[in-house]
Amino acid sequence: MLVHLHDRLEAYFDKMVEIRRYLHQHPELSFQEYKTAKYIADYYKALGIPVRENVGGNGVVAKIVGAKPGKTVALRADFDALPIQDEKDVPYKSTVPGVMHACGHDGHTATLLVLAKVLYEMKDEMAGTVVLIHQHAEEYAPGGAISMIEDGCLEGVDAIFGTHLWATEPTGKIQYRVGPIMAAADRFEITIQGSGGHGAQPHKTKDAIVIASQLVLALQQIVSRRVNPLQPAVVSIGSFVADNAFNVIADTAKLVGTVRTFDEAVRVEIEREIGRITKGVCLAADCSYEYTYTRGYPPVVNHEEETKFIVEIAKQIPEVKIVEETEPHMGGEDFAYYLQHVKGAFFFTGAKAEHITEPFPHHHPKFDFDEKAMLIAAKTLGSAALMYLQK
Numbered sequence: 001m002l003v004h005l006h007d008r009l010e011a012y013f014d015k016m017v018e019i020r021r022y023l024h025q026h027p028e029l030s031f032q033e034y035k036t037a038k039y040i041a042d043y044y045k046a047l048g049i050p051v052r053e054n055v056g057g058n059g060v061v062a063k064i065v066g067a068k069p070g071k072t073v074a075l076r077a078d079f080d081a082l083p084i085q086d087e088k089d090v091p092y093k094s095t096v097p098g099v100m101h102a103c104g105h106d107g108h109t110a111t112l113l114v115l116a117k118v119l120y121e122m123k124d125e126m127a128g129t130v131v132l133i134h135q136h137a138e139e140y141a142p143g144g145a146i147s148m149i150e151d152g153c154l155e156g157v158d159a160i161f162g163t164h165l166w167a168t169e170p171t172g173k174i175q176y177r178v179g180p181i182m183a184a185a186d187r188f189e190i191t192i193q194g195s196g197g198h199g200a201q202p203h204k205t206k207d208a209i210v211i212a213s214q215l216v217l218a219l220q221q222i223v224s225r226r227v228n229p230l231q232p233a234v235v236s237i238g239s240f241v242a243d244n245a246f247n248v249i250a251d252t253a254k255l256v257g258t259v260r261t262f263d264e265a266v267r268v269e270i271e272r273e274i275g276r277i278t279k280g281v282c283l284a285a286d287c288s289y290e291y292t293y294t295r296g297y298p299p300v301v302n303h304e305e306e307t308k309f310i311v312e313i314a315k316q317i318p319e320v321k322i323v324e325e326t327e328p329h330m331g332g333e334d335f336a337y338y339l340q341h342v343k344g345a346f347f348f349t350g351a352k353a354e355h356i357t358e359p360f361p362h363h364h365p366k367f368d369f370d371e372k373a374m375l376i377a378a379k380t381l382g383s384a385a386l387m388y389l390q391k
Contacts, residue, residue: 001125002316002383008118009378015117016378017371020110021092027081027099027106030140033058036079036109040134043113049120056147058136063129064119066389070128073385074153074160075115076338077108078138087365102367104165104351107374109134111165115378119385128389131157135334141187141296143334149341159306160344161384162335163377165351167359167369173350174314174380175326178307181346182300183232183260184267185332186293190215190278193288196244196251205249209242211285212253216240218281219257222273227266234260234330235270260330262299300336300346307345313384314347319376322350331362349377 009016028036037058044051044062051062082102086094094100101107116132133153137144154160169175192215194208216237227233235257242253259274261267271293282289314323326348335346351373352359360366 001122001386004122005118005382005386006318006379008121009114009375009382012114012117013375016110016114016374019113020106020371020374023079023106023109024092024101025095027094027096027101029083029099030080030137031057033080033136037134037136040079040109040113044116047117047120049116055153056149056151057144059144059148059151059153060134061148061153062116062132064116064123064126064132065129066126067124068127070389071158071391072129072131072156073388074131074133074157074338074342075112075381075385076133076135076160076162076335077112078105078135078144079109080105080137080139082139082363084363084365088368090368100365102364103139103362104167104369105138107165107351107369107371111374111378111381115382119382126386126389130385130389138334141185141294143297145334145337149337154338154341157342159388160338160342161306161310161381162338162344162346163349163381164333164346165369165373165377166348167351167367168361169348169350170352170354171350171370171373171376172319172321174320174323175348175350176302176307176311176314176323176345177326177328178302178304180262180299180301180328181326182333182336183262183328183330184299185296186259186267186271187296188257188259188274188291188293190255191290192253192282193290194251194253194285195287197249199247199249202249206285206287208250208253208287211281211287212240212242212255215278215281216255218277219274222270222277226269226273231263231266232261232328232330233266233270234258235274260332262328297332297334298336298340300333301339302345303339303343306343309388310345310347310380310384313387314380316383317376317379319379349373349380
């Protein structure tokens with residue numbers, strides 16, 4: 001059966017590339033993916049596969065029922081893009097100014113759509129049911145997973161599998177990890193309210209830029225001096241805004257940053273420490289502040305049995321040359337929510353072409369990936385689904 005699956009996927013590889021490139025040319029931002037969702041739903045309707053639209057928002061869920069009774073396995077792909085200008089010089093460059101697929105979600109979607117076509121053609125040989133979850137808004141918390149789950153996308157599902165095309169690892173490599181593989185991803189904002197004035201008279205002001213600068217440096221001590229060094233954690237400031245004329249001392253300054261953790265106690269401690277340090281710096285500077293901490297996705301925690309199952313499946317894929325355990329990644333993923341409800345595993349599929357020595361990272365304006373990796377992802381996910389249903 002797996003040879004049959006692989007042969008059919010190879011026959012439709014050109015279609016997979018065609019879908020990916022179309023989606024790459026027509027990206028849509030998180031929570032705005034109306035045309036993309038319609039494209040996905042129309043694809044299933046044309047095949048005759050039952051599909052449910054507007055699941056938890058812009059989500060799409062299709063279902064393939066095999067001829068024989070069995071378990072139910074879900075496969076998930078995300079389809080939102082990022083607010084980044086596409087700077088690649090390729091025929092399939094984004095046609096939407098300031099928006100591009102800079103993380104591979106177009107490839108995830110193309111992979112699952114073509115895999116669904118093949119599984120549907122094999123439904124008479126198949127036991128059980130495959131649920132195909134096309135998720136919107138992975139890139140922006142609260143994300144699409146949680147609302148799709150609330151809308152029933154996991155009802156009756158015994159296990160779920162998902163992959164991320166990983167453009168910094170070579171094509172032909174599968175990376176896995178039992179337990180935590182991706183971090184909790186939180187966001188915080190701090191607004192410093194000082195007292196602005198003329199640049200020539202700093203003694204009459206409370207300089208918000210100087211105060212915020214002190215705060216940036218102080219916050220870096222949280223990980224180095226407050227968190228157990230055996231516990232991974234990141235505190236990063238991503239935005240520092242205090243826009244004024246050259247001769248004006250800032251009245252306000254705003255910091256926006258992210259916190260990445262795996263352990264819940266560390267997560268709580270960092271949230272508390274940011275507030276405590278902010279209060280102390282502002283007290284010393286005799287100014288006021290506002291601090292908000294927004295919890296994003298929890299850590300992605302793979303289940304042991306399902307992860308080991310994926311490892312064995314990956315070793316059977318002809319194009320896979322390396323199957324290795326990876327270190328935990330500090331990036332976040334709302335696939336975490338699915339794993340809180342059902343057993344499953346999330347893994348990385350290498351997508352760096354041989355001729356590329358220094359690939360552009362995810363979320364870069366020139367991001368791209370080796371499209372051959374989509375075939376490996378489809379074979380791995382498809383094989384996992386079929387074999388799990390036969391267990």
